Amino acid sequence: xxxxxxxxxxxxxxxxxxxxxxxxxxxxxxxxxxxxxxxxxxxxxxxxxxxxxxxxxxxxxxxxxxxxxxxxxxxxxxxxxxxxxxxxxxxxxxxxxxxxxxxxxxxxxxxxxxxxxxxxxxxxxxxxxxxxxxxxxxxxxxxxxxxxxxxxxxxxxxxxxxxxxxxxxxxxxxxxxxxxxxxxxxxxxxxxxxxxxxxxxxxxxxxxxxxxxxxxxxxxxxxxxxxxxxxxxxxxxxxxxxxxxxxxxxxxxxxxxxxxxxxxxxxxxxxxxxxxxxxxxxxxxxxxxxxxxxxxxxxxxxxxxxxxxxxxxxxxxxxxxxxxxxxxxxxxxxxxxxxxxxxxxxxxxxxxxxxxxxxxxxxxxxxxxxxxxxxxxxxxxxxxxxxxxx
Amino acid sequence: xxxxxxxxxxxxxxxxxxxxxxxxxxxxxxxxxxxxxxxxxxxxxxxxxxxxxxxxxxxxxxxxxxxxxxxxxxxxxxxxxxxxxxxxxxxxxxxxxxxxxxxx
Numbered sequence: 369x370x371x372x373x374x375x376x377x378x379x380x381x382x383x384x385x386x387x388x389x390x391x392x393x394x395x396x397x398x399x400x401x402x403x404x405x406x407x408x409x410x411x412x413x414x415x416x417x418x419x420x421x422x423x424x425x426x427x428x429x430x431x432x433x434x435x436x437x438x439x440x441x442x443x444x445x446x447x448x449x450x451x452x453x454x455x456x457x458x459x460x461x462x463x464x465x466x467x468x469x470x471x472x473x474x475x476x477x478x479x480x481x482x483x484x485x486x487x488x489x490x491x492x493x494x495x496x497x498x499x500x501x502x503x504x505x506x507x508x509x510x511x512x513x514x515x516x517x518x519x520x521x522x523x524x525x526x527x528x529x530x531x532x533x534x535x536x537x538x539x540x541x542x543x544x545x546x547x548x549x550x551x552x553x554x555x556x557x558x559x560x561x562x563x564x565x566x567x568x569x570x571x572x573x574x575x576x577x578x579x580x581x582x583x584x585x586x587x588x589x590x591x592x593x594x595x596x597x598x599x600x601x602x603x604x605x606x607x608x609x610x611x612x613x614x615x616x617x618x619x620x621x622x623x624x625x626x627x628x629x630x631x632x633x634x635x636x637x638x639x640x641x642x643x644x645x646x647x648x649x650x651x652x653x654x655x656x657x658x659x660x661x662x663x664x665x666x667x668x669x670x671x672x673x674x675x676x677x678x679x680x681x682x683x684x685x686x687x688x689x690x691x692x693x694x695x696x697x698x699x700x701x702x703x704x705x706x707x708x709x710x711x712x713x714x715x716x717x718x719x720x721x722x723x724x725x726x727x728x729x730x731x732x733x734x735x736x737x738x739x740x741x742x743x744x745x746x747x748x749x750x751x752x753x754x755x756x757x758x
Numbered sequence: 759x760x761x762x763x764x765x766x767x768x769x770x771x772x773x774x775x776x777x778x779x780x781x782x783x784x785x786x787x788x789x790x791x792x793x794x795x796x797x798x799x800x801x802x803x804x805x806x807x808x809x810x811x812x813x814x815x816x817x818x819x820x821x822x823x824x825x826x827x828x829x830x831x832x833x834x835x836x837x838x839x840x841x842x843x844x845x846x847x848x849x850x851x852x853x854x855x856x857x858x859x860x861x862x
Contacts, residue, residue: 467773528772566775576776588767589774596772 370548377508377540382407384515387555391442394422394433398452399485400537401475431456438468439577441567450477450491463530464499469522470530477537478723486724487537489689493699501531502667504637509547511535519559524603536639597668621670622663630659632739636687637663647732671707683714683743697751720754791834793851802848808838
């Protein structure tokens with residue numbers, strides 16, 4: 369049963385965590401994630417969850433505690449943002465390489481500096497090669513749905529990788545939206561009970577976790593991680609379908625918006641996809657054949673499927689809410705070149721919204737205008753900064 | 759040590775987990791030694807202080823008496839020689855390789 373409620377993104381994530389009822393949550397507050405931890409700790413205090421809540425002195429400890437509890441066989445969660453994610457850096461990698469199915473909402477915020485608390489994707493993009501599965505959300509509904517699915521994706525026997533559920537700081541985390549939430553019992557049934565195959569508290573079968581892994585074994589473990597990521601693609605798809613049957617909201621790697629007959633299109637992630645849909649609608653009314661592809665799964669990167677979905681679109685604009693400073697565009701732009709390599713597309717990068725800079729419908733329409741010009745053969749820069757003062 | 763083929767990525771436990779207990783025995787660390795403990799049985803009072811302190815369980819015993827040193831695993835830390843309380847030390851550290859079997 370779905371229930372219609374009005375929640376902020378943070379409240380929606382906390383609600384998802386309450387319904388998941390994880391064994392352990394270890395978290396440290398940081399803007400704009402703070403409310404998730406605050407609300408969840410209230411659920412703990414009020415006895416609404418059975419979770420062992422570990423208050424820690426830093427994000428490095430939060431992730432370390434999650435690693436310990438997950439290795440012990442407990443379903444473990446945390447949440448963070450930007451500098452908090454940066455502080456847990458080394459253990460973020462250890463969680464993935466030790467193959468622990470930890471779920472972590474990341475409320476996306478600019479990673480310093482100068483210091484800024486508002487939205488961009490620089491925090492998540494820094495962790496793109498850490499071995500975590502990364503899902504992005506357009507709104508509170510998707511953040512809530514992604515958090516619940518993430519548990520099942522992470523814990524799949526052939527995946528066993530941690531999952532980062534990304535939602536835009538303030539834009540999603542602090543804005544109240546109407547969304548459908550599931551019955552708590554239904555969520556419990558969907559996530560099921562977590563039974564680790566090997567865990568430290570299994571006294572009948574003692575194991576060693578995290579041993580020194582040198583020249584003769586490390587590479588094999590990395591190879592296994594790559595394979596698990598490949599398998600994660602299948603799992604994300606299957607779980608997305610199963611969740612769709614339960615709730616009527618099916619999820620895949622990405623979703624298309626008026627892309628079928630589009631001649632120019634944008635691809636991007638996060639809350640700006642909602643803004644972009646409004647821009648698409650306005651331009652469609654004027655008869656311009658524009659479309660949008662909203663990417664949900666950034667890691668693993670669904671290159672083949674993206675190439676297929678965009679095969680008919682000659683000019684594609686890539687929305688990057690992060691800069692790589694490689695002088696070759698944002699992270700999604702680079703990956704899109706890989707996805708479309710050997711095909712005859714023109715790709716243009718739009719770096720936008722850094723540090724929470726507002727990106728509105730007219731900005732997106734401006735991007736489409738540039739794509740149209742590129743399609744007409746006019747020279748357009750490959751890399752463009754949208755909304756920055758010249 | 760045998761040169762058998764190590765398992766490939768498809769058959770190894772994931773995440774670096776070691777699923778069998780007590781496997782440190784299979785990993786010979788004797789090659790790390792710079793100094794080796796030499797046992798002098800005539801001085802030994804069989805107090806087993808060395809057995810208690812040895813971090814690598816490399817003191818061999820039989821029926822409560824010291825019988826020798828496991829050089830496959832002894833890393834040569836010298837703790838045994840340090841804690842030996844006998845008037846004339848029953849364990850002394852000698853340079854590894856400085857004294858080979860049959861040499862005088």
